[in-house]
Amino acid sequence: MPTYRPRRFTPTWRARGCRACTPSITRVAEAGRLRPRNLWPWRAVPTAVMHKSCLILFLLLIAPLASAGDLSDPAFRQQVAEQFPGVEVGHITPSELPGYWQISQGGVVGYISSDGRYLIDGDAIDLKTDRNLTEQARNQWRLTQLATLDDDGFITFAPDRPSATVTVFTDVDCRYCRLLHSHIDEFLAAGVAVRYAFFPLSGPGSESFDKAQAVWCSKDRRKAMTRAKQGKTLKTSGDCKNPVADQFEVAARKLRIMGTPALITADGSFLQMAPPVSRVIEQIKAHQPGS
Numbered sequence: 001m002p003t004y005r006p007r008r009f010t011p012t013w014r015a016r017g018c019r020a021c022t023p024s025i026t027r028v029a030e031a032g033r034l035r036p037r038n039l040w041p042w043r044a045v046p047t048a049v050m051h052k053s054c055l056i057l058f059l060l061l062i063a064p065l066a067s068a069g070d071l072s073d074p075a076f077r078q079q080v081a082e083q084f085p086g087v088e089v090g091h092i093t094p095s096e097l098p099g100y101w102q103i104s105q106g107g108v109v110g111y112i113s114s115d116g117r118y119l120i121d122g123d124a125i126d127l128k129t130d131r132n133l134t135e136q137a138r139n140q141w142r143l144t145q146l147a148t149l150d151d152d153g154f155i156t157f158a159p160d161r162p163s164a165t166v167t168v169f170t171d172v173d174c175r176y177c178r179l180l181h182s183h184i185d186e187f188l189a190a191g192v193a194v195r196y197a198f199f200p201l202s203g204p205g206s207e208s209f210d211k212a213q214a215v216w217c218s219k220d221r222r223k224a225m226t227r228a229k230q231g232k233t234l235k236t237s238g239d240c241k242n243p244v245a246d247q248f249e250v251a252a253r254k255l256r257i258m259g260t261p262a263l264i265t266a267d268g269s270f271l272q273m274a275p276p277v278s279r280v281i282e283q284i285k286a287h288q289p290g291s
Contacts (some may be wrong), residue, residue, distance in 0.1 A: 213238025
């Protein structure tokens with residue numbers, strides 16, 4: 001007779017300033033023990049979901065305060081900050097929805113009515129302009145996180161006159177990362193500059209992490225990136241100052257990327273590698289500001 005086995009518990013930690021729990025994948029850059037690859041089968045409880053729970057909880061708790069005050073009132077915003085330490089009051093902003101405020105926390109966006117009565121958990125679409133207002137807010141947040149990385153920390157493959165740019169979080173041992181890089185000449189021919197940031201899925205201390213550091217410490221980083229993605233051995237060690245840990249931290253903890261390659265366009269849109277490459281290039285160009 002078959003026996004029932006309860007679902008394995010997902011390790012969690014209590015987020016700073018939040019009364020909900022978030023998966024310990026967000027601690028991976030510090031601990032090095034729980035790695036994204038180990039958590040890969042547990043997609044039912046991604047970090048974004050837990051951050052979303054935290055935001056919804058905050059919205060529900062703030063509703064009574066909102067009904068008694070004005071979100072635009074500095075005194076009220078100060079009251080919110082005191083009631084909910086850790087929540088950035090600057091993330092409470094006017095929205096394009098009449099009578100609603102937008103509240104964002106960790107890339108998760110929600111809306112609350114000015115009187116605190118109504119809560120919207122979902123994407124807001126402007127049917128007149130066919131714009132996803134919520135996704136635009138997420139895009140801006142992604143760009144804010146990317147801006148925390150040093151521009152000199154990317155390995156860039158660029159044509160003479162790029163017409164589009166994409167940032168790619170990559171793992172040199174990832175199959176689809178290697179597939180994407182095998183088409184790098186097509187990206188360049190199409191006028192697309194590719195900025196590589198490292199996100200070795202196995203985490204700190206792993207072979208993939210060491211390879212990423214070795215690529216950065218090589219004299220010719222672009223050539224080393226290509227060799228690594230061809231499965232060739234690099235003679236250079238990773239014993240030099242490098243941005244791999246910082247990039248890993250942003251990818252795992254802030255952007256909450258769960259797989260590679262992860263493509264972020266110039267307007268902050270998130271894309272995933274899906275052949276054919278020509279279609280990916282079209283999407284990248286379509287998400288350039290002003291396109």
